[in-house]
Amino acid sequence: MKRNTMQRQIILDSVKELGNHPTAEQVYFYVSKKHPTISKATVYRNLAQAASSGEVSTVGVINGSMRFDHNTSDHFHFVCQRCYGLVDVPHFGLPDQYPFNELNIKKVELTLHGICDQCR
């Protein structure tokens, strides 16, 4: 059965505290400050676990690294093609009458790609 470890708690808290769609590496760096002996494998393991249980969500792989998201409510993303920064975009209802409704949809992922204000 699942156990409650301090590492797990710190990792999940850190994702929330970081806020902005961090990579596993960034979570590791942040967590290391509070818990210097934590292993990178532990961070990866817990993030993967939390993602599969729905405690955090994933945005997908951007510029080679998976991006995690503390916000598990329905929303979409904008990603800058230059700096790879991520911005939340509010969810909007998708039509119900489209052909993909016959599929077994578990998750809808909508990502907008472009150049952010800072980068233009």
Place this chain on the structure above:
Amino acid sequence: MKRNTMQRQIILDSVKELGNHPTAEQVYFYVSKKHPTISKATVYRNLAQAASSGEVSTVGVINGSMRFDHNTSDHFHFVCQRCYGLVDVPHFGLPDQYPFNELNIKKVELTLHGICDQCR
């Protein structure tokens, strides 16, 4: 200036012939049959180039590998969370009046995740 090489041609043809959202590795395997001495780096290089020039499109990284798409017209995707198979989903118009219209959108990526018929 850009040159027309046999390798480049074979690679682009192969993406079209394969049809179904191959990885670079799968393109390499397929291309190798026609051109046994081709280098994997050449395949990666040409796919990246073709993607940035718009000759092919990319679906994103799925299960650790970038998936390429010969279909450059506007459309969306369904990806099976078990077998990682990809299916095209017809494009539908997205609303114009949403907040993200103030952003500099170059590309809209919509991916549905679920379990495909074969896998259920």
Place this chain on the structure above:
DNA sequence: TATCATATGATAATAATTACTATTTGTCAA
């Protein structure tokens, strides 16, 4: 055909992630 910039092939290097394993630690029952 000579020139030269660009592409290729072969392979090394990198980066992200996962696998492995000895050790530690929550949890639960007595």
Place this chain on the structure above:
DNA sequence: TTGACAAATAGTAATTATTATCATATGATA
């Protein structure tokens, strides 16, 4: 509270996808 044990951790090796490097080859152009 303690003992037992399944599950998690730390540390590190291994894997996998992709990119970098560079000597050689080859399209394109004059």
